[in-house]
Amino acid sequence: MTPVRIADARAHIGSCVSAIIEAAFQRQAADARRGKYTYIPWPGSDNPGHDPLHAPPVPPTVVDTGPSFTGDSASIFTWKVETGEPPYMSLLVGPTWRSRVARPGFAVLDGFPVLEILATSPEVSGRPIRVKAVSLYACFDPHIHGWRAWSRDVTCAVDWSGAEPVLTVQQD
Numbered sequence: 111m112t113p114v115r116i117a118d119a120r121a122h123i124g125s126c127v128s129a130i131i132e133a134a135f136q137r138q139a140a141d142a143r144r145g146k147y148t149y150i151p152w153p154g155s156d157n158p159g160h161d162p163l164h165a166p167p168v169p170p171t172v173v174d175t176g177p178s179f180t181g182d183s184a185s186i187f188t189w190k191v192e193t194g195e196p197p198y199m200s201l202l203v204g205p206t207w208r209s210r211v212a213r214p215g216f217a218v219l220d221g222f223p224v225l226e227i228l229a230t231s232p233e234v235s236g237r238p239i240r241v242k243a244v245s246l247y248a249c250f251d252p253h254i255h256g257w258r259a260w261s262r263d264v265t266c267a268v269d270w271s272g273a274e275p276v277l278t279v280q281q282d
Contacts, residue, residue: 116175119212123223124171127199127246130221131189131259134248135165142250149252159191159256166257169196173223178202183225184263185244191257199261201225201244210236219243219268220277228265239268243277 114122142149142162149162158166171189178184183204189197203211203225210227211217214236217224222243229240243266248259266277 113213114215114217116208116212119215119217120173120175121170123199123201123217124173124197126218126221127171127173127187127197127223128168130246131171131197131248132165132168134246134259135168135250135257138248138250139163139165147250149250152256157192157256159193159258162250162252162256166191171197171199173199173201175201175203175207178204183207183242185223185225185261187244187246187259187261189259190255192255197259199223199244216241219275222264222266222277225263231270234270237270239270240280241266241268241277245279 138147141147151162152160181204184202186200201223207226211224216227216238219241222245224241224243226242227238228242231237231239243264244261245264246259246261250256251258264279266279269276269278
């Protein structure tokens, strides 16, 4: 296996985060245009973040990684299109993130950015079977910010039985 550079892992996470957000925006805008949701455009605003019928483009997400001073890995992410700034995700990771997650190519599994490997396979050395990951959400908020995205940290089981790994969020 070729080791992945940390900068490349961050860029890959950023591309995946932006793609997930943009797809969620597109789905909701299409539903709104079909009348599934009724949103009133914000009077007098020409900010693309305030137009409920047209999903704005999502620039590449900037991903920063830093040490978790509490010992618990975590993500910090919320983004509002109206700011005009690109999305910014901060991952607070433990000392093994680079060697166990990023370098072996596990920074994104099944669309989930991975914060930490909690358990590995007894059959395949280093292969994660349980991870702490970032779950992303995106929608149009008609009350205050318009198009926005955020995340929460989740624990997931990893199924390697198919061609690609599949993550299932576990209830904590």
